[in-house]
Amino acid sequence: MSFPVLTTGLANSIVFGSYSNALDYLSQSDCNLPSHCKQASSVQVFAAGCFSGIVQVLVCAPIDLVKVRLQGQTTGERYRGPIHCVAVILREEGLRGLYRGGVALALRDVPCYGLYFLPYEVTRKALTETGKAPGTFAILMAGGVAGVVTWACATPMDVVKARLQMSGAGGRQYSGVLHCIGVSLKEEGGRVFFKGLLLNSVRAFPVNAITFLTYESLLKILCPPGK
Structure with a gap:
């Protein structure tokens, strides 16, 4: 538990920071006056979300791998902790080993982070009166809807990602994303790609x-309107 808890803040700061900066850039790129471009389009929101997914994968793929390895082992004999896990991976698989399952992670996170922010913005806008700032209820509902929509789309590739990441820790060996999908589909059927969807x-x-x-509360505190 300690490793996911300590790294969740880092991952979220990367995602929300890169999204905010990308959306700010995209929404102003076609305008002479930035003040006229505060309302971003759905395409811009989706693109900024995809960009945050790319950044997140590049930085957090090793973190995600270590988390899966630690959670997947049934005893403490192989990995004694996060640092030991990284050391074992580097010794046995090299630097590339830290990015095992990275392609599957990218296929999951890049489009899904686009879908993560898009339903949030749409739902929040729908629940907010024109000309008024979104209230707590609108933000909570929009955030919840965004999370459910994202996991509905992400679960199939999340299953593939986890299997690829565990293949270097004594799990079944797969040659790549397509091989993993093919073997899983053949042996367990299409339902295998939706394992854990309800819980997620x-x-x-x-x-x-x-x-x-x-996120919204911190923005109001750290970046008040007009500054």
Whole structure:
């Protein structure tokens, strides 16, 4: 538990920071006056979300790998902790080993972070009266909807990613994303790609509702309007 808890803040800061900066750049790129371009289009929101997914994968793929390896081992004999896990991976698989499953992670996160922010912006706007700032209820509902929509789309590739990441820790060996998909589909059927979807969705609503509320609250404190 300690490793995910300590790294969640880092991952979220990377995602929200890169998204905010990308959206700010995209929404002003076609304008002479930035003040006229505060309302971003759906395409811009999706593109900024995809960009945040790219940045997140580049930085957090090793973190995600270590988390999966630690959670997947049934005993403490192989990895004694996060640092030992990294050391073992580097010794046995080299630097590339830290990015095992990185392609599957990118296929999951890049489009899904686009979908993560898009339903949030749409839902928040729908629940907010014209000309008024979004309230707590609108932000919580929009964040929860965004989390559920994202996991509904991300779960199939999340299953593939986890299997690829565990293949270097005594799990079944796969030659790549397509091989993993083919073998899993052949042996377990299409339902295998939706394992954990219900649990992920139940967890995603409150977690992402609070995440977005915290994000919006911090923006008001750290970046008040007019500054």
